[in-house]
Amino acid sequence: MRKLVYYIAVSIDGFIAAPDGDGDVYPISEEFTAYAAAEYPETLPTHVRPMLGIENAANVHFDTVVMGRNTYEPALRIDVTSPYAHMRQYVVSRSLKESPDPAVEIVSGDMVAKIRELKAEDGDLGIYLCGGADLAGQLRDEIDELHVKTYPVVLGAGIPMFSEKYGAMNLELMSSRAFDNGLIFTTYARKR
Secondary structure (H helix, E strand, O other), X not given: OOOEEEEEEEEOOOEEEOOOOOOOOOOOOHXXXXXXHHHOHHHOOOOOHHHHOOOOOOOOOEEEEEEEHHHHHHXXXXXXXXXXXXXXXXXEOOOOOOOOOOOEEEEOOOHXXXXXXXXXXXXXXXXXXXXXXXXXXXXXXXOOEEEEEEEOOOOOOOEEOOOOOOOOOOEEEEEEEEOOOOOEEEEEEEOO
């Protein structure tokens, strides 16, 4: 069975974005950017990959990306309708009725059922839960792993990693690594 992995950037105090949704609040780490380009190239948007010299890099962890409309919106603002053209793309939205791009499928129904369908497919690569908090909250029981980039930033308020219901998610540490700017990249597996 394929895994759903929530791969996300977060502040020390647990926010993925500022209160207005701005996710560009984290300092750039050249060391982590090089690591991500080598180890997680598919998590870098298609239009960014040529700048890093990885436009033809093979997917390492994921072949499918799932994101909420608010996560998809910044790409649309810069006229990028297929931000992850190197993967299958699903955008969960009740407001978008039609996809602006044939490579992006809009899902407005039962997302849990869709994730279970995707997880049941054959394949070695997983499903990248790109964000955001509302979608992560809806899918929290389906998440198999968290890959968390914790930045040395305190936001004080903003969009949390998860919204929705309260419930403990017990995790097991798989790995942890510190980078040059104080970023800590930690991977966890869900204890079931």
